[in-house]
Amino acid sequence: MALREEVGVMGERPAGPEGPAEESRSGTISRRLNWLRAGVMGANDGIVSTAALVVGVAGASVSNSALLASGIAALAAGALSMAVGEYVSVSSQRDSQKAELAAERRLLKANPSGELKQLTGLIQERGIDPGLARPVAVQLTRKDALTAHARLHLGIDPHELVNPWHAGLSSMLAFLVGGLVPLLAILLTPRSVAVPSTVGAVVLALIVTGSVSAHVGGASKRRAVARVVVGGLAAMAVTYGIGLLVGSQV
Template sequence: MEQTSVMQDRDVIDGHHAVHYVNRVGWLRAAVLGANDGIVSTASLLTGIAVSGASRDAILLSGIAALFAGAMSMAAGEYVSVSAQSDTENADLAKEKKALAQQPHVEWEELRDIYIARGLKPDLAGQVATQLMDADALAAHARDELGISEVSTARPIQAALTSAATFAAGAIFPVLAAVISPGSTAITSVVLTSLLCLALLGFIGAWLGGGHWARSVARVTFWGVLAMAVTAGAGRLFGAAI
C-alpha cells in the first residue's frame, strides 16, 4: 500500500490536480505487450535454437530475423485488432446519431434512467440529461450509454507504432546478449539478460500504471521463465531428433 501511495503522490501536480493512470491505458497496454513479447519470444527462440546444437551464426541470424519479423507482426496485429474495435465504435456512434435524430425523447429517457441508476433523483437526473444533451447529445450518449470516451477510444496507428517500436526495443537485448557472449555462455547470457529486462519492464509498467511493482515483476518473469523453458525443451527434443 505504501509503495502504491508513493507512486500516486508523484503524479499530483500543484497539490491537487492528479494525472490519472487511466489516461495512459491506450499506449501503455500496447507498449508493455510489445516489449514483453519482444523479450520473451526472441529469448525463447534463441534459447531453443541454442540448445538444439545450432551454430553461432544460425543463432544470431535467427535472433535478428525474429526481431524484424516480430516487430512487423506486432504492428500488423495491433493495427488490425484495434481497427476492428474502431470500426465497432464508429458503427455504434452512427446508430446513436440516427436514434438521436429520429427519437430524441426516447434517447433523453435512456440517459435520464442511466443517471437514476447511478444514484441521482429522477428530477435531477432529468435536468442533467437535458443539459448534457443540449451541450453535445452524441458525446453524452457515447460516454454514458456506450462507454466510449476520449481516454478509451481506439487509435490503430498509435497502437501499431507503439507495439512495433517496443517489440524491437525488447528484442534487441537478448540478441545483443547472444552477440557479445562466447559460444559456451550464450544461453546463460540470453536467459539472465532477458529475465533482468523482464523484471525491469514489470517494475516500469507498475510505476507508470500505478500498480504494485512486486506483483508485476513476478508476473512477467514467471511467464518469461516458462516460455524459455518450454522452448528450450522443444529445441533439445527436436534438435536431437534431427
C-alpha cells in the first residue's frame, strides 16, 4: 500500500540525465550496428565458401554448365543454411528474453517493494545521487515498472525483442550477395583467366567486408583485412589443389 501511494503522487519529470528515451535511442543504434556486423559477416561467409567451391570445381576442368550448376547449388545451400542457423539461434535468444521478462513480471507482482528497492539501487549504480535515485525509481515504476527493470536489470527492451525472421532473412540475403561475387567473376571471364580473375575479385570483396567489420567493431582495419584475405586465399588454394588432383584422376 505504501508503495502504491508513493508511486501515485509522483509527477511526470524526466528520469534523469539518461532517461528512457535516451536509452531507447542508444539501444536502437546498438541493434543496428549488430545487424550490420552480422550482415557483413554473412556476406564474408558467402564470398569465401562460394569462391572456394567454384575455384575447386574449376580446378577439376569441368564444363561451364557444371560450374554454373555447382555455383548455384553452393549459393542456395549456403544461404539456406545461414537462414536456418540464424533463425534457430535468434529464436533461442528471443525465448530466453521472454522467459526473463516473465520471471521479472512475477517478481514485480509478488514483491513490489523489494523490486522498487532493487531499481533504486540500479539507478544509484548509474551515478544518480541516493536522494534522487528513489524518486526516479518511483517515477519509472509508475510509468512502466517492467520496462524499467528489463532495461536496467536485464538489459532488454521488452518492446523491441530480437526477431528471428528478420535475422534469418538478412543472413540469407547477405550470403547471396557475397556469394554472387565469385560466381559471376568465374562465369563472366574467359576460362583461361577465370581463376585468377575470381581470386582478384574475391580479394577486393574481402578487403571491403574486412574494413567494414573492423570499422563497426572499432578494431584495426589492417589486421581484420589481413585475416579475411589470408583465410579466403588459403581456402581457395586448398580447394583448387583438390580440384586439380581429382580432375587429373577422373
